Amino acid sequence: MDDTEARALLRSMLDAAIAASQPALCIPGRLPAPGEVARGRLIVIGAGKASAEMARAVERNWSGPLAGLVVTRYGYAVPCERIEIVEAAHPVPDAAGLGAARRMLALVRGLSEDDTVLCLISGGGSALLPLPLEGITLEDKQFVNAALLKSGATIGEMNCVRRHLSAIKGGRLGAACHPARVVTLLISDVPGDDPRDIASGPTVADASTCEDALAILRRYGIALPEHVLDVLRSGRGESVKPGDPRLARAEVRLIATPQMALEAAARVALDAGITPHILGDSLEGEARDVGKVLAGIALQAARRGQPFAAPCVLLSGGETTVTVRGNGRGGRNVEFLLACALALRGEPGVHGLAADTDGVDGQEEIAGAAIAPDTLERAWAAGLRPHDSLDDNDGHGFFSALGDSVVTGPTLTNVNDFRALLVVPPRAT
Template identity: 65%
Template structure:
């Protein structure tokens, strides 16, 4: 059987996304019905689909509101789905967060708050702390996105500028029982980082947040600095009694998706090797390392003989210096292509499992051994586009963008490098 690299790469990505689909992952984890009311709240790119999965599986009365990214909604009848801005928060997200916080207050111990949390919730659940404006949060968010800060650093800052994150949503719901169902998009699956942990105790401090802003040379407005230097800016810490009735349940993780993709490779006669589910670092530097591993496999059969699929997940970062278009997956893939320089027998895919690479309309892209050469015939230089952070335009010129539309889930980035002979 002749191997079609492009088809296999796309099939593996589809399997990775399906493994994190809320309709597949959520129903087995629903808690028992309470004596009192069931309030459903949530935020994230998967929140709409999660709410729909709850509606389809729940056998009692429910009400509530979730907020998701524009275009990521789902048709719900009993749970309101609001769409808002991501990755930069907007007024719609702020208003939704205000309503969510109000909904969970004044409940009793007989009531249940079902929180549906997925990646993207940090921007979507945008309720600024006292003395901090939405404009302040927008400006700092934009600066963090361009700075090369990793997701844990960004969310540490977001928590300490928020009136709802860092455990504050769950605290507001006390004494009601709180069950949070989480889809992880963060390295290590740390629930306190996913959507900035609205139902989870936070071990980081306001001093940590200030240090992160200083580390990345981000200007801090005087009112924001004053808030972060105030004791009132602290999040809920481990052991806080207000969180004693909270259960946080991980229903989908990057590792689950990598395992599903590995099965597809195995069925096609290709040996899968999962390199890690939480790889971080500058996208172009990670690309150089993985290019070296792919070349070693091609020439020496190490770390495993070919045909081989090198699979990885996690979230790389991009320090933006150019003016081009492209998210971190396009950046990674173009850097991989430049590093491989037309090497035979090596193809790759890099895409975000939420269907959106950064702020563009693609999930990611495909790379083949002849991609750079084909682009050159069109007058498109891979090196020049990489220098301008313009991976999107590079792969668009070749018709090699991967466009899925919103997948309504999010378990971070998916990368696979296929090495054949």
């Protein structure tokens, strides 16, 4: 298998992972039965990078009356007839998201027990619903989000802090719907698929506390203004806890997950005669460290046939982190790949691809990148210094200069990161 064939196969695996997670495939069959909402209204709300496409799938599969509002990332809107689509900023929130969050809360207040709220939640919803608690401003939320993104905190830790500074997350949106029934359809982008961490769980009870949030801020040395810290120290930021009667009629349906996406990619590999091995759907840690570890496994497979014999592909998902210390353009998938390429040192027969399934790695409109045995050689020939690029958190700059970026455009779904290391016997020359 030459480099072109290897890259094409890796890209077809990514495309299959994205296709398996499309709302048009996942929504039908998971909606409430028409008879369950016969006496009341169906109100559709939602947030996330996939929420607009989820809303369109609902419209196409629901014959009765409905109305609603969802908020998605700029560039991710799709045409809907009965559900209003609002676009806002991600990953750092803006005024459009703030306004949408306020309108969403107003939309669900005053419902009856005969009404049903269908909540469409996917990754990205934390930034897209930035409604702060009283005493906190949007600028405060923007500062907190930016600091968390640079800190190296895990997605679970970031969302714990966000839940306790929000007037809509941590179960508060679900509580506002009471006494209506709430059905939440989730597309997971978080390790472990914990509903509390998908968009910070706006309709889900949360057992974590303000003290937990404060401990996370201390752990990563994140200094916040005193008036923000006071919300946590005073307990005013406590989320809706398990057993709260306002969530007694709330249920969650997980409709797409990273594991489902990896299994779809594995089927593509099998069809090509390559044995797939799913190493995990929830790998976390510093992106560069994960890159070194998975490169080591690929090297052992290439050189020793252990723990897997070639030809094989090592698949994994999850969400790594990047502690930003340099001035580069960041991106956890490209940072993973650059560290991986350095550890592989041009090993013959080892190729790789890593990308975010939503089409955006970090804050770039680039999904990720691909590597081949000649990546470092081509970089040196072009005057690039791979170690310096890694130290500067400039994976995007590095791979863009080589023409090795992977660009998908808006995928209209989000099941976290996709990583694949393909190990094939090098072609004899």
